[in-house]
Amino acid sequence: MPTHVFDEGILKKKQNIIRAATRLFAEQGLDGTTTLRIANEAGVTEPLIYYHFKGKEDLFNHIIDTSFKAYFSGLDALEKTPATQFQRIEALLDFHFRFVGEFPDETYIAVSVCPTKFREPDHICTVNARRQRDWLETYLTDCLQKGIKRKEFNRIPVPETVNLLIGVINGLTRQRGLHLEDKEGMRDVTVEFCRRSLVRN
Amino acid sequence: MPTHVFDEGILKKKQNIIRAATRLFAEQGLDGTTTLRIANEAGVTEPLIYYHFKGKEDLFNHIIDTSFKAYFSGLDALEKTPATQFQRIEALLDFHFRFVGEFPDETYIAVSVCPTKFREPDHICTVNARRQRDWLETYLTDCLQKGIKRKEFNRIPVPETVNLLIGVINGLTRQRGLHLEDKEGMRDVTVEFCRRSLVRN
Amino acid sequence: MPTHVFDEGILKKKQNIIRAATRLFAEQGLDGTTTLRIANEAGVTEPLIYYHFKGKEDLFNHIIDTSFKAYFSGLDALEKTPATQFQRIEALLDFHFRFVGEFPDETYIAVSVCPTKFREPDHICTVNARRQRDWLETYLTDCLQKGIKRKEFNRIPVPETVNLLIGVINGLTRQRGLHLEDKEGMRDVTVEFCRRSLVRN
């Protein structure tokens, strides 16, 4: 069920290229991955990459674009479920745990190789990262402000806590692939950790 | 005052090479940084790099080695200050906030370019990352176990919480350079966030 | 009315290919023109070129062949009009002025890209260029010898003057496309220039 959501109506060999590239970019970075390696692992010849994409950079951008589209569509599906403010935060954490589980390579690329492009202000990486940060800031700020006003949450400095929560999400996101066997356990412990910190008792 | 701690008794041009390489590796990664660029930014010629180091990889390893030495010596200085368990955790968080402030490039390299080497089990990156994780795990597990036993902390699942705290540290560490102006504020909020979650009231 | 003389009984798309190729070869040379570009400008896909021709070289040869056929058939039409010797030379100059006006691209290819093939003695370019030179030499030598014998022309060294006249034709031929607006004027001035040099007064 994972990666397949991206692949509807795409040729098999093109899929292979995208999947191989995604894995290799995650493992070795953009500069560390050669087009020859991608082609070999995809079971095609190098020029086919250039038939389907303008170049290595374009292939990379395609992966970034597709990944962030899936990410944001997941985020947007969240918004519609109102509840207590903590349940909204829990849903956000939950979504990230699921997303990183489904798309570990895509997530790792976004977190680890995208930043090398932040120097270019119009790069697809920069644009999407900014959009992500804005989205999370808006969402979390709203949760915290409402939660504090309704006495659901402790009185805490909002912007710093938003920043902290984004850091938590980022940090847990980066710990993929390597270990993190007991995903279910981590999810629950993280949620409870935040609940104790935020929710008034 | 920062970077200079590494440079005692080192020739000026060698220092320039190391500093230029550190900055460039952090900005563009290992593969993305050419020896020519390093030489230019250091104000020397390429062969001088090879006079002082065996090659680019060796220069990189030197930087990693020096950085982790400073990091671990900071960690070891921590151990000697016993107190309440939460104070120990606070000291750990505090140290990381300070370290990332003093050595942003070194930290960023360790977090973002080291992982591309984890495939090689004996690489200096892999070894140091493992050692770091072990150190943090041991330290935090000890804190949590003692804190729980002495009723200072809530009863929480230890390994997952250790993992979570490491994630928090990692996440906040990655958010360097870009923004995070109010470092002091972040430090306090983070400490309080963890305190509310951990310490029984 | 021009290029159409070549196209009788040829499919429209094949015509497009030939015309696009002719223009591009003249503009960018043989190596500088890609089959993809030809296909695009002809409004077809690349494989269609290979349906109609064995390959790019074959398409090029076809153009050379067709161009030289038209050129030689024009030359042969000349021969039949006897008159004074200078009138024969004038007719030859006249024909070249008209030909280069009708087929500027074909002429330019013959003059500028054919020479890169002269290394291959059996190439269609080499063969036709030799045949052209032979034809012009024979024709002009005959004119000059007869004209001198009949006291129509000054006593001049024949082979060198033949060579010179071929050079004049070549030089004026090359000056197409770029400028040379007043073609009619150039024709007359050239003819009179040669007349004053050759014809006894």
Add this chain to the structure above:
Amino acid sequence: MPTHVFDEGILKKKQNIIRAATRLFAEQGLDGTTTLRIANEAGVTEPLIYYHFKGKEDLFNHIIDTSFKAYFSGLDALEKTPATQFQRIEALLDFHFRFVGEFPDETYIAVSVCPTKFREPDHICTVNARRQRDWLETYLTDCLQKGIKRKEFNRIPVPETVNLLIGVINGLTRQRGLHLEDKEGMRDVTVEFCRRSLVRN
């Protein structure tokens, strides 16, 4: 004495590259010549080309630049010798015969591969070709106008005759390498041909 005038103070291997490239560009054009071939014929490895030049195009431009510098410095040496107007024209023809004899490859490149760059208005080829044409037009127009005014020349249409003379120079220039054994003969015959046409008797 030939090509050596360009080479003062240049490294031997760099000279080899320039000479090999000059010959190959003349024989096969810019696109038809590979950097590998240049390197092989120069007895060096490919990267050395990139050590001395920014790339193939830059090497080509260097050759064009050097050639035209030599050409224009030759032209400028001409100007200072006033005499009858026809002697000035004779000197011009003479210079071109000598130049094409000394630098046949450079001349051929200027005449045959430069035009593929004329599309780019700021290209070194375009700029130099325009400058050359301007120079020749100015020079020849001056000769003809003065010659006509002083009754040295017949009354002839000046701009067209200028154009014709440039065509003659171009045409004879293009006939390099191929044959043209009796250069001395050609020079004299050409001069006399023009004299009879221009000079009043």
Add this chain to the structure above:
DNA sequence: CATGAATGAGCGTTCATTCAT
């Protein structure tokens, strides 16, 4: 007749590295 998909061969270029000085 016509095309989308795919490839073998090779090209211009870069880069880490070495050598002679």
Add this chain to the structure above:
DNA sequence: AATGAATGAACGCTCATTCAT
């Protein structure tokens, strides 16, 4: 300690060409 000159290896990419349909 330091450098200009030079190279082996490989990389991203293009192109003429073919194949299946």
